[in-house]
Amino acid sequence: MLPTQPPETEAPSGRPRKPDAERTRREILAAARQEFAEHGLSGARIDTIAARMRTNKRMIYYYFGSKEGLYLATLEQVYGDIRSVEQELDLDSLTPSDAVRRIIEFTFDYQEAHPDFIRLVSIENIHNGKHLAQSERLRNLNMSVIQRLDGILQRGRRSGAFRSDIDPIDLHMLISAFCFFRVSNRHTFGALFGCDLTAPEQRKKHKRMISEAIVGLLESAASACNPATPALRRARSAGR
Amino acid sequence: MLPTQPPETEAPSGRPRKPDAERTRREILAAARQEFAEHGLSGARIDTIAARMRTNKRMIYYYFGSKEGLYLATLEQVYGDIRSVEQELDLDSLTPSDAVRRIIEFTFDYQEAHPDFIRLVSIENIHNGKHLAQSERLRNLNMSVIQRLDGILQRGRRSGAFRSDIDPIDLHMLISAFCFFRVSNRHTFGALFGCDLTAPEQRKKHKRMISEAIVGLLESAASACNPATPALRRARSAGR
DNA sequence: GCAGCGATTAACCATCTGGTGAGTTAACCC
């Protein structure tokens, strides 16, 4: 499809079989992601995954060993995706408050756009995170977010804009919680309260609300007694 | 066990069979709740549920028709529980801010104490809420929370303590999101960031943080430019 | 042109699993 792809991504349809390990692996993973996200680990069917691609069911066992092996590979793939996109955010040029806002907006948009990721994480939690816990790769992968948040928090504290009793992990939890819930609990929440969380107006409103709540919290203790803050706040709103 | 229970809750162990429809239903539901919460709809095994109680597997079909029927009954039970406890909160005697705080703390504590509820809701979301959508009972059941929140919001607006652009459903979402996530994503979050969200200190800190963030948001726009608020705030903190 | 090997296919299997048919027991009513 793309010229960067080595020899050929799409087999010329005349030839029925064309060994291409990389491509097969990719196809399996893509099919697995869909199926697992849709039905969960136990609800997913190996035969359905096999049917979703050109290759045979046997290939799944050839490459991934077992259903759980495939599931874990899917998890790793999906977690890898978000973190690698996250890296590209430029935050150093922003004020601490704006940097937090930027991260919130990124998280919000990414999770909104990737319900499969949310579903897979929910599913993994139903299994008590036991697969994820087995994977070294994943445990290390995620620390980068925390480090970035920590940097921003420290800058914010130094400038007097932020309070000092909230650590980066708490902050990350707050951000994730809001963004995640809107997607993960979309269906029950929507059905129970008769609202559509996917509607664009809701989306926009919630995004603003979440930002305000979290940035407000970070600024709150500081803003009550620190003379530097009103000026900062004015500067910030002028800049937007 | 209790004297209010009609004839006997526990069969005198000598007699092997003693028809008691109500008790059997209850036992099935209790077993189902455990099993479904633990393994999800497709992961749960009818045979395991049957094995967890004194009665036979056939009884499940006798009373609930199918696996999905039993699952729906479980959902209804579990949602009914939380809402009925919620009704008992006395909020009218509190200031709007304190009433919101009270609801947040209740939600936080309840969800913390009932992980099965959280798991079942997560599971139902994996199934796109399609079972819940079928149940009239559940769709009506939940409106009471919204009405109560609406009352509080209106009181808060009238007194100038709250801003006016946040509706009760948004507020409920904010509250649920925070509280829910801490429990639902406990495992992945814990594994990824090496922290234990069940630890008592974490629990206490998060509870305070969530309260501050949400109440802060509600008060924020009002507090910036409304002269009534500083007084109110002082009164409130004196009262605690 | 053939040995070696990774990639791939198709048929097959043991077991699990939701669901049921048919009969049994206890209580209640007349």
Place this chain on the structure above:
DNA sequence: GGGTTAACTCACCAGATGGTTAATCGCTGC
């Protein structure tokens, strides 16, 4: 005490499902 019915038990099944055996294909090096 006989008939009716709700509550209950037991054995069984058909299809689904994760996983496997064994054979084949096509490329690479010689």
